[in-house]
Amino acid sequence: xxxxxxxxxxxxxxxxxxxxxxxxxxxxxxxxxxxxxxxxxxxxxxxxxxxxxxxxxxxxxxxxxxxxxxxxxxxxxxxxxxxxxxxxxxxxxxxxxxxxxxxxxxxxxxxxxxxxxxxxxxxxxxxxxxxxxxxxxxxxxxxxxxxxxxxxxxxxxxxxxxxxxxxxxxxxxxxxxxxxxxxxxxxxxxxxxxxxxxxxxxxxxxxxxx
Numbered sequence: 001x002x003x004x005x006x007x008x009x010x011x012x013x014x015x016x017x018x019x020x021x022x023x024x025x026x027x028x029x030x031x032x033x034x035x036x037x038x039x040x041x042x043x044x045x046x047x048x049x050x051x052x053x054x055x056x057x058x059x060x061x062x063x064x065x066x067x068x069x070x071x072x073x074x075x076x077x078x079x080x081x082x083x084x085x086x087x088x089x090x091x092x093x094x095x096x097x098x099x100x101x102x103x104x105x106x107x108x109x110x111x112x113x114x115x116x117x118x119x120x121x122x123x124x125x126x127x128x129x130x131x132x133x134x135x136x137x138x139x140x141x142x143x144x145x146x147x148x149x150x151x152x153x154x155x156x157x158x159x160x161x162x163x164x165x166x167x168x169x170x171x172x173x174x175x176x177x178x179x180x181x182x183x184x185x186x187x188x189x190x191x192x193x194x195x196x197x198x199x200x201x202x203x204x205x206x207x208x209x210x
Contacts, residue, residue: 025166030073037071037172044175044204054178054185059208067205069149075171075202079110079119081162089125095153095179096186101125105137108167112198119169119194121159135161139169140190143200151180151206154190174203181207 028036045065047053053060083106091099105123109116119141127133142154155174159167177187 025078025162025164025168027076027078027168033073033076033170033172034071037170040173041066041068054181056182059181066207069172069201069203069205071172072202074113075200077110077112077169077171079108079167079169081121081165081167082107082109084120092122092191093189094186095177095183095189098186100188102138102188105161108139108169110169115198117196117198119196120191121167137161138188139194140188141174141194141196141200142190143196143198145199145201149201149205150203151176153177153180153187154194155200155203156188171200171202174200176204176207 027033048055048063048066049060053063055063084104087104089101089103092102093099102122102124104120106121107118108121109118111117119139122138122140123136124133124138127136137159139157139159140154141157143150146152146154155176157169157171157174159169178185179187
């Protein structure tokens with residue numbers, strides 16, 4: 001995952017591999033999915049303990065690990081992907097006065113617990129000119145757990161541009177903005193259109209008193 005490399009969207013401490021396979025996209029079975037999410041969590045914790053950690057020195061000193069929701073195979077969804085090529089660049093709000101430019105790249109529609117949802121996927125034109133980020137898509141979202149069991153400002157998921165009309169979204173791999181750990185970071189605020197009227201009880205939980 002290389003969490004902090006992918007977190008170039010945040011202004012401090014501020015790679016993704018090639019575009020997804022042309023093979024038919026399908027969800028991992030439960031055992032493989034479990035192992036994949038466990039590896040994701042392990043890598044996050046290792047990087048939070050490393051010299052690249054976003055934690056404040058006093059927090060890093062006592063850091064024992066992030067808190068995650070229980071891994072739930074149901075939160076790995078196969079979404080229908082639709083490209084939105086006519087979108088115009090816009091300035092995305094952040095936790096500071098910084099306003100990075102993004103473009104809505106497409107929409108992902110899926111069903112979760114019997115309810116249909118649609119989320120917008122974004123691309124940063126500046127990052128997309130860099131070889132290691134040219135296939136990178138950014139998915140910021142908010143949901144009904146925010147401010148309770150998850151960070152109040154929403155969470156993020158990193159994705160790759162799909163080659164077809166399907167894309168896998170695994171909410172078990174969503175993570176907090178770096179500014180939730182340290183206010184020295186400037187992080188994008190999820191656009192209002194990406195609010196999910198549901199409790200996404202997956203991924204990283206709230207940190208500390210946030």
